[in-house]
Amino acid sequence: MRFAKGHGTENDFVILPDPDGALELTASAVAALCDRRAGLGADGVLRVVRTKALDERLDGAAASSLGCEWFMDYRNADGSVAEMCGNGVRVFARYLLHAGLLADGVFEVGTRAGARRVTVEDDGDVTVDMGPVRVLGPGGALLADGAVRGERISVGNPHLACRVERPVAEVDLDRAPVLDPEEFPAGANVEVFREVEPGVLEMRVYERGAAETRSCGTGIVAAAAAATAPGADAEWTVRVPGGVCTVLLAAGAARLRGPAVIVAEGELLLPV
Numbered sequence: 001m002r003f004a005k006g007h008g009t010e011n012d013f014v015i016l017p018d019p020d021g022a023l024e025l026t027a028s029a030v031a032a033l034c035d036r037r038a039g040l041g042a043d044g045v046l047r048v049v050r051t052k053a054l055d056e057r058l059d060g061a062a063a064s065s066l067g068c069e070w071f072m073d074y075r076n077a078d079g080s081v082a083e084m085c086g087n088g089v090r091v092f093a094r095y096l097l098h099a100g101l102l103a104d105g106v107f108e109v110g111t112r113a114g115a116r117r118v119t120v121e122d123d124g125d126v127t128v129d130m131g132p133v134r135v136l137g138p139g140g141a142l143l144a145d146g147a148v149r150g151e152r153i154s155v156g157n158p159h160l161a162c163r164v165e166r167p168v169a170e171v172d173l174d175r176a177p178v179l180d181p182e183e184f185p186a187g188a189n190v191e192v193f194r195e196v197e198p199g200v201l202e203m204r205v206y207e208r209g210a211a212e213t214r215s216c217g218t219g220i221v222a223a224a225a226a227a228t229a230p231g232a233d234a235e236w237t238v239r240v241p242g243g244v245c246t247v248l249l250a251a252g253a254a255r256l257r258g259p260a261v262i263v264a265e266g267e268l269l270l271p272v
């Protein structure tokens with residue numbers, strides 16, 4: 001089977017073109033593909049499937065995806081399914097153009113969190129309208145080097161965004177954060193962030209289903225929302241280990257902009 005590899009600020013993905021929905025992608029096949037020694041290595045898999053060929057019910061928030069030609073079936077590196085991936089959807093959009101599956105640079109991509117409008121910019125960036133950002137109240141986690149408090153935020157998927165007072169490079173993210181299942185029944189991605197100058201955040205993330213990654217688009221949006229006064233609009237530049245993205249928050253919704261690159265294409269020999 002053909003594959004491609006891409007990344008957005010070094011949040012990297014194996015891309016599996018499956019237009020007709022012929023692939024039965026198991027959790028163990030995803031984990032084998034994402035293994036950085038025995039597989040291709042990635043933070044997640046993007047299955048590129050026509051929405052009409054999807055063998056999955058799209059209801060609730062996902063229902064708005066029914067009108068999209070292409071659906072991003074996102075899987076974390078451990079094989080678990082996620083609702084949304086902000087860097088993934090930008091790389092997915094770049095792939096659709098690269099592969100000639102769409103010709104115009106402005107379109108909507110279906111996700112489990114709903115349809116997301118993307119714009120492929122002339123400078124190599126991809127901008128995505130991330131939909132509503134919901135701040136749900138305070139929450140906490142136990143990290144390897146101590147407890148952190150932050151805001152529980154939904155960007156279609158669950159986050160705990162925690163402001164810290166020290167450089168984020170000093171925070172120990174080697175172990176999975178311990179979360180309260182009552183606060184996070186479906187788990188969460190945990191961000192630590194610090195405002196380094198007005199309008200600029202630095203951030204690191206421990207992703208649900210993937211461990212620490214070098215960037216997380218939904219996490220970048222969650223950190224920006226946690227850094228913004230309730231109800232206010234704002235623009236943030238967010239520095240992550242893998243690069244820089246910008247976030248515009250307006251009227252309770254977010255727009256994320258940053259680079260998205262396809263780095264390789266080839267033939268998979270691993271069974272999927």
Ligand SMILES: N[C@@H](CCC[C@H](N)C(=O)O)C(=O)O
Nearest residue numbers: 082085086087157216217218
């Ligand atoms: N890297 C992604 C988020 C991927 C899904 C996440 N790990 C989850 O389980 O919710 C991003 O760029 O948003």
